[in-house]
Amino acid sequence: MFFFLVRRVVSGVVLVFAVATITFLLMSLTGGNAARNILGETATEAQVAAKAAELGLDRPILERYLDWLGAALHGDFGTSWFSREPVIESLANRFPVSLSVVTVAVLVTAVLATVLGITAAVRRGWVDRFVQVFAVIGFALPNFWVALILVTIFAVTLHLLPATGYVPITTDPGRWALGLILPVTALVIGTIASTAQQVRGATIDILERDFVRTLRARGISRTSLLFRHVLRNAAGPALTVLSLQFVGLLGGAVIIEKVFALPGIGSLAVNATTQGDLPQILGLVVVMVVLVVVVNLVIDLLTGWLNPKARVS
């Protein structure tokens, strides 16, 4: 178990390092004249050169990279070229919002997809057909479009739920939850459907195993059989899908946040993109990848805990 853990951590660190390096090099090499972008068309050559020197853009790329890497290791991702705010601060302000949305969405997906997937696998019939149809619909409708429709119906027309805004959980948990209902609903429609499909497949596969028959022959209760034995064995594939959903939801949240005017990473990312704010984007990419690595690690640990055989391989 220990070596399993060490191996995963090391490969995660290598991954973060590789992504950070590639992103830095690609962005710095192809970025064009960043100083000119910042100052605009009217700036003189001298002003541009001065700006480049100020940002350190006149130095060799390797040197800039090593400096950036050294600082990043200490949690310092530089300052935004535009707002002059330290990158790490703006990320710290905005990530909690996006993570609330994504975490709640992942939890809701996990619970509902499990129930739906197992029911479809055991009962077949209409539940099964519902899951299949639901999967196609969830796949076909962009989640931000669903969000727009939800806003139109529940906020604009019925005035039932807030259309925009975010209240931190520390301020008022009730209004925090209320504000998350629509964004989370929009996000999970696609993920529940596809995850439920996976759970269904894995459950059907496990139900046909010999040991299920033997457990039934021992007179284990149906509840224990399904929710203890089958679920635990089917959890591996389901968790893998869930970890991929998490990565996808991070991207989905960026778009959804625009609809609900949530002050998360979405608007930060879009602004940085349109302005060409390299330090901001680099910081965003690195923190995202770190998050993904951490989530994958947690999922690996969960899988290993649920299925002892996975620890060996």
Place this chain on the structure above:
Amino acid sequence: MTESAVSAPALAPVTSGGGLTRRLLREPMAVGALIVFALIVLASILAPLLTPWDPNRAELSDVLAPPFGEHILGADSAGRDVLARLLYGGRASLLGALIALVVALAIGIPTGLIAGYYQRWFDSLSTWTANLLMSMPGLIVLLAVISVLGPRMYTVMAVFGILLSPGVFRLTRSSVMAVRKELYIDAAKVSGVSDVRIIGRHVLGVVRAPLVIQASMMAGIAIVLQAGLEFLGVGDSTTASWGQMLNDAFTNIYVAPTMLVWPGLMIGITVGSLALFGTALRDAVQGTTSVGKRRRPQGEETVPAPVEVVAESIRPVAEGAPLLLVEGLRVGYPAADGGTTVVVDGVDLRIARGEVHGVVGESGSGKSQTAFSILGLLPVGGEVLEGSIHFDGVDLVSRGRERELLRGSRIGYIPQEPMSNLDPAFTLGWQLVEPMRRHLGLSRSQARTRALDLLDRVGIADPRRTFDAHPHEVSGGMAQRVLIAGAVSCDPDLLIADEPTTALDVTVQAEVLDLLRSLQAERSMGVMLVTHNFGVVADLCDRVTVMQRGRVVESGTANEIFSDARHPYTRMLLDSTLEDASVRPALTPTEAGR
């Protein structure tokens, strides 16, 4: 949003010829989806013929014009014709998806083929790269790309193709690795066919169908992603697109909410038709059309060819209340043609208390099916068509609920293959304790003590260690002892053992048989011993029932059968056992090793 379907599980490779296309064309869903998709493609190509409006021509006087006027679907906030933008917008979406798709396939297929076929270092390297790409948050990466390259949507979609390529890579690689092991590939190699031709002819044929499915899903993902980027406002604002229309509708959500509908519908229908096509193709490949509710079997019954019955071979049994009485049991499975395949056809079986009853026959004789019927654990689809099963006077067929209570408490079951019959996720101890707590109402610690005693009783050297072990940590012989301990843990009156020694090594077989014999003597259980091995029968059984093709052909005491076999099939089985120590001509791989 973006990666969900990239990870679609690799489908089992299926060798498919032209039959697949034909089967697909008979699927109404596939044909319908294809027609809808083709119409959308045509509509966007022929946009200039379908609408007189220029998608980018803004008319101040037409700002937010209502539908059904001069503009059929109205005009947007800049006074541009909605229908024209919808039609021309399809071009941007479809072309973007096509670019992403081509890039993903162009990278994924060759690398997957090479990695799967030659393996070694290239495989490790490319698998690592694929994992790296898959853990990238796609949308953020694309935003980063846009921030340096500007809003060049087609370049961005090409980069997205790179992010999608791991899905193609993994699918191709796993399919190739599966095919590579096939004998016909070896045969082709030996006969001097070049690698390129092997890959071209055999391997690509196998991955084609799964790749088309994957491609239809990826195209859908690409369309949604592109619309998302345009909705965010980081796309190319000079060409009309569905995402941009949604962006415009969003800014006017309080004024003209219906403008949301059209582009959303177009995306939904396009992606939906792709998804439905993919699903239909997958069903066609797997040969399973829609998983509907299982209908009760109708139509013809297929009964195994009747066996010659020798009247005097079924010997009468002393009357008296038996422990288990099976009468006229018929078991069937739904057949592909809508009829029923009968696998057990009128079986009678009578087991007295404390009697060891061997049920003998070759594979497919229906002996295991009879055992599963008694337990009520027939595989999916299997059904008792006729007959009765009485256990200690209770009819098990009509009273399923009571049978469930008997299972594990008064009827124990020992399976054939020890390793696959233990839950890999739980310790052996847990699997012993759980039923005892349920049936005997023991506390956790009482059940644990009893389990340790049982493990000791079945001859396990270190019960504590085995108790805490997981199935993959013990040998097959040990696993079978644990299963035997589990079967007898609640003091059953009847033990059903389905070929309990077949999967074990020869030396372990004898030990397990000894164990069964002593447990039976100690607890005077009735035992139904399903086997094909007359050696086992001679060793343990009081009475014997011989089955062939779903029917009983002979029954009697073990002595009668061995000294005076009356049915030719019994004599054939006996002869083949006696000629050489091995049981019979090998029927299954497990038996072949003996």
